[in-house]
Structure formats: structure tokens, C-alpha cells
Amino acid sequence: MELSAARRFHVVLNANSGTVLATGISAQSLVEHFAAAGLEAVVDGDTKMPFAERIARAAQSDADVIVAAGGDGTITALAGALAGSDKALAILPLGTVNALAKDLGLPMDIPQAIALLKSAAIRRIDVGEVNGRIYLHKVVIGVIPALAAAREHIRGQGTWGSKAAFMRFMFNRLMRARRMAIAIEPEDGPSHIVRAKAVAVACNAYDQGIGKIFSRQNLEGGSLYIYTLSSLTIVDFVRLSAGMLLGNWQDAAALSIEKSRAVTIRSHKKLVKVMFDGEVESLHTPLDFRIRPAALSVLVPPDPDALPEGNVP
Ligand SMILES: Nc1ncnc2c1ncn2[C@@H]1O[C@H](COP(=O)(O)OP(=O)(O)OP(=O)(O)O)[C@@H](O)[C@H]1O
Structure with a gap:
């Protein structure tokens, strides 16, 4: 895709994303930030229309760039509509974790992130696909989805009491969860x-x-990585947690790692x-995963080296 100074932006603001809920940032304030940066943008802050319809509307718009103003869920939903198309995706990190924005080295400050869109470069990254659906980070099976459901349950309740209760729940749930039997059939390895x-x-x-906990530098390696956690006793839990702090969690005995283009x-x-x-x-089983390189x-x-001297974003 060619970059032009006159690129048009269509912004999809997710009013339920963490930073939007925490700061009350509105569609109107985004309109003002884009205008201040001299950029042409339509901002969709509709809270009534179903999210899927807003995404379809963005994908069908005449904008060159669709902007996900939200967290990783918002980005993935938009990526599903844009992968393989001639529209590019931009990110305003308004979520809670903002993992992809961090992996891409984007500024967390919103006016700065908007100003950057003017001089931004295009990076073509890989996407994962499971049963035909696009994802950008990971799909997890097993005990973790229950924890995510609990996180969603306490969303917006920022008290220390609710956080402590969540940690207790998480620990108990992790320890008690039963192991499930599954068959793993990688394209590039033994089943x-x-x-x-x-x-x-x-x-x-x-x-x-x-300090690298679930961060990725390489977003265009062309491979899926399958992380299997075979047990989680208290000892495993302590070792994994310590490994996360020390940066060697991938060496934990309870964890095995395989690499494949499809599984x-x-x-x-x-x-x-x-x-x-x-x-x-x-999701219905079997789960058919594949990587779609640079999609x-x-x-x-x-790239700072590509800018004229003194022009640092
Ligand atoms: N495809 C989708 N359809 C409907 N709702 C969605 C979709 N994706 C995310 N949401 C909802 O939008 C809200 C915000 O999610 P999002 O992931 O964008 O922000 P976040 O959870 O605060 O940030 P992060 O994922 O970066 O931690 C959540 O309530 C989420 O359930």
C-alpha cells in the first residue's frame, strides 16, 4: 500500500475499553485531536449499533486507514475485517493491556499516537487463523478462559478488595483445574x-x-508457537512466576514449546x-490453526533513520 499525506482515517472507538472507561475520552475529543494534527478523520463512537456492524461499516468505508481506538479485543476484531485487504490498520492504545501497541513500539499517549499517524510507516505483520477466524496474539484452551471470564466480571471495579478476591479466585481455580486430554497435530512435527x-x-x-512477559518483537516470523502447560502444582506455579520475573519462564519443566506453520x-x-x-x-473442534504471513x-x-535530520516523531 502506498503512503500518501492525504490518507483518510476512519476511527472505531470502543467505549468499553479500559482507558476509555478510566479517562472518559470521547469521540468528540478524538475528532479534535485529529483536526489539531491536520488529519482527515471520521470518528465512529456509536454505542448503540452492534460492534460487528460498526466493523463492517469501517471496512466498507472509503478510508485508507481504519483506526482501532481501544484495546487488543478491538484491534483483533478490526484485523478480522482488514487482513488481506488493501486497507491498513492503525492503533490508538485505549485498552487495558495494549499488548500489540507495545509490541509495535507505539506511543501510549493518545495525542502523540495521533500525531504520529501523519508520518507513520507500514509494517506487514502475520496473523493467526483458527477455524477461519483471524487473531493476532494467542488462542488459549484450558483453565485460562475461566480466568479471563472472571477478569471480565470484575472489569471497572478497581478496588483493592475486588483485586485481592480475583487473585484468590485465580490461584484456587488454577490449582483445582483438571487436565484435559487433547491431540496436537502440527504440520511441521509429530502428532x-x-x-x-x-x-x-x-x-x-x-x-x-x-521483564519480557508475553511481549513479542518478531511479528513476521511466519510460525505458530504451541505452548503446552502439562501440570500446575504449587511448585510449578512458583517456578513459572519466578521464571516470569527472571525472564526464563519458557524453560519451566511443566511447559513444552513446538513451532509449526499450521496445527x-x-x-x-x-x-x-x-x-x-x-x-x-x-469454538467447535477440531481447531484448525494456521499462520497467514504478512497478511x-x-x-x-x-524508521528514525528514514526521517530527515531533526524530524523525530
Ligand atoms: N469483537 C468484539 N465484539 C464485541 N465486543 C468486543 C469485541 N472485542 C472486544 N469487545 C469488548 O469491548 C470491551 C473492550 O475490549 P478491548 O479488548 O478492546 O479493551 P481492554 O480489554 O480494555 O484492553 P486490552 O485487551 O488491551 O487489555 C470489552 O468489554 C470486550 O469484551
Whole structure:
């Protein structure tokens, strides 16, 4: 896709995203920030129309760039409509975690993120696909979806009491969860059956190193990574937690890691609960995963070396 100074933006604001709820940022304030940056933008802050319809409307708009003003769930939903198309995706990190925005090195400050859109470069990143649906981070099967459902339940209740209750619930749930038997059939490796507490199929590999907890530098490696957690005793839990702090969680004995361009996961259950880039959903089995290399164009900070001297975003 060619970059032009006159690119048009269509912004989809998700009013339920973490930072929007916390700061009360509105469609009107985004309109003002875009105008101040000298950018032409339509801002959709509709809270009545179903989200899926707003996404379809964005994909059908005449804008060159669709802007996800929200968190990772909002970004993934838009990516599903834009992957493989000639429209690019931009991100205003208004979610809670904003994992992809961090992986891409975007500014967390909204006026700065908008100003950057003017000089942004295009990066083509891989997307994951499961049963025909696009995701950008990971799909998790097993105990984790229940935890995500609990997180959703306490959304917006920022008291220490509710957070402590959530941590207690999470710990108990993790310890008590039964392992499930599943068949893992990677395209690039041997098929096997495992009993696992959780399996995550990630779009490219998670980084290893101190302070790198679920971050990814390589978003165009062309591979899925299958992380299988076979047990989670208190000892495993402590080791994994310490490994996260020390940057070596991927070496935990309870964790195995496989790499493949595609994988099929089978279960005796017809329907499994999954965490789909942070959203809890039910998917029919078997789960057919594949990677689609470079399928999504995303606006990112320009390469500082490519800018004229003194012009730093
Ligand atoms: N495809 C979708 N359809 C309907 N609602 C969605 C969709 N994706 C996300 N949501 C909902 O929108 C709200 C905001 O989700 P989003 O993931 O964008 O922000 P967040 O959870 O605050 O941030 P992050 O995922 O970065 O932590 C949540 O209530 C989520 O359930």
C-alpha cells in the first residue's frame, strides 16, 4: 500500500475499553485531536449499533486507514475485517493491556499516537487463523478462559478488595483445574496426545528475557508457537512466576514449546471454551490453526533513520 499525506482515517472507538472507561475520552475529543494534527478523520463512537456492524461499516468505508481506538479485543476484531485487504490498520492504545501497541513500539499517549499517524510507516505483520477466524496474539484452551471470564466480571471495579478476591479466585481455580486430554497435530512435527492444564497457540514466539512477559518483537516470523502447560502444582506455579520475573519462564519443566506453520487440535468435546486474544469464546473442534504471513498492514512509527535530520516523531 502506498503512503500518501492525504490518507483518510476512519476511527472505531470502543467505549468499553479500559482507558476509555478510566479517562472518559470521547469521540468528540478524538475528532479534535485529529483536526489539531491536520488529519482527515471520521470518528465512529456509536454505542448503540452492534460492534460487528460498526466493523463492517469501517471496512466498507472509503478510508485508507481504519483506526482501532481501544484495546487488543478491538484491534483483533478490526484485523478480522482488514487482513488481506488493501486497507491498513492503525492503533490508538485505549485498552487495558495494549499488548500489540507495545509490541509495535507505539506511543501510549493518545495525542502523540495521533500525531504520529501523519508520518507513520507500514509494517506487514502475520496473523493467526483458527477455524477461519483471524487473531493476532494467542488462542488459549484450558483453565485460562475461566480466568479471563472472571477478569471480565470484575472489569471497572478497581478496588483493592475486588483485586485481592480475583487473585484468590485465580490461584484456587488454577490449582483445582483438571487436565484435559487433547491431540496436537502440527504440520511441521509429530502428532501426539497430551494431558494439559492449558495450551496456547501463539502467532509467532514470545520473547525470552528479564521483564519480557508475553511481549513479542518478531511479528513476521511466519510460525505458530504451541505452548503446552502439562501440570500446575504449587511448585510449578512458583517456578513459572519466578521464571516470569527472571525472564526464563519458557524453560519451566511443566511447559513444552513446538513451532509449526499450521496445527490441528482435537478434543473429545465438540465445543471448547477458548481465550481468543483476551475475549472468551466457544469454538467447535477440531481447531484448525494456521499462520497467514504478512497478511495485515499496520501503521507504526517510521524508521528514525528514514526521517530527515531533526524530524523525530
Ligand atoms: N469483537 C468484539 N465484539 C464485541 N465486543 C468486543 C469485541 N472485542 C472486544 N469487545 C469488548 O469491548 C470491551 C473492550 O475490549 P478491548 O479488548 O478492546 O479493551 P481492554 O480489554 O480494555 O484492553 P486490552 O485487551 O488491551 O487489555 C470489552 O468489554 C470486550 O469484551
